[in-house]
Amino acid sequence: MYDCHVGNAKLATEACELLYGRAYSMGADWLSKPVPGPDGQTFESWKGVSKGHAKHPCFYWVCADEHHAWWTLQHALAICKEYTARNQTPGKVCRTEYHLRHILAHTDPPAADCTFKVSNFETFVSNLLPDDPNKVAELVSKACTVNPPDGCVFGILACDLTYALNTDNGLDWVASYRKYYSSKVNTFKDSDKSCKRKRCDYVFQCS
Numbered sequence: 001m002y003d004c005h006v007g008n009a010k011l012a013t014e015a016c017e018l019l020y021g022r023a024y025s026m027g028a029d030w031l032s033k034p035v036p037g038p039d040g041q042t043f044e045s046w047k048g049v050s051k052g053h054a055k056h057p058c059f060y061w062v063c064a065d066e067h068h069a070w071w072t073l074q075h076a077l078a079i080c081k082e083y084t085a086r087n088q089t090p091g092k093v094c095r096t097e098y099h100l101r102h103i104l105a106h107t108d109p110p111a112a113d114c115t116f117k118v119s120n121f122e123t124f125v126s127n128l129l130p131d132d133p134n135k136v137a138e139l140v141s142k143a144c145t146v147n148p149p150d151g152c153v154f155g156i157l158a159c160d161l162t163y164a165l166n167t168d169n170g171l172d173w174v175a176s177y178r179k180y181y182s183s184k185v186n187t188f189k190d191s192d193k194s195c196k197r198k199r200c201d202y203v204f205q206c207s
Contacts, residue, residue: 002181009083009094014053015076016096018062019103021049022069030106037098046099057142061156064124067114071149073107076100114152118143121154144173 034042080097142157155173163180
């Protein structure tokens, strides 16, 4: 990931919306509870998921299995820690992190290793989209079985397949995203070249 996505915690916010969307799709009872914030403040839960996110490949992937959701939550929390560590205002916490902590407080880690395969994913999206086989085929074609997110059998590619990198064992999730981000480095709204903070190694890792 590029610093512009870590320095402003943009992708943590995107991940948080996906997680809220999953919670709404499951009818989670904690959505009605206030979100604890700083200095005794409270926030309301996000209201559902946007139409754009509801059609996003990552949304289907996050909703399909608890391991996917757990990885996404840990990933977003790690980005928020990076944001706080790098910020010029000591101890500044991204507001998204309070929502992520709220989700974490009501989420149990998966009890067993992930066994959710691409075939399970195809069945899952087919049940959601029975009248759109082309969309189902598109989503399944973006499943990456090489270098998937930790604890998951496969990841999902949320960009055009022209950026996909094939191996003998399937699409490479990490390499494909690196190719995609490298092609977009000069078109980000807040590119690395314009970031005030210099490029630095990650302070934290997902765990």
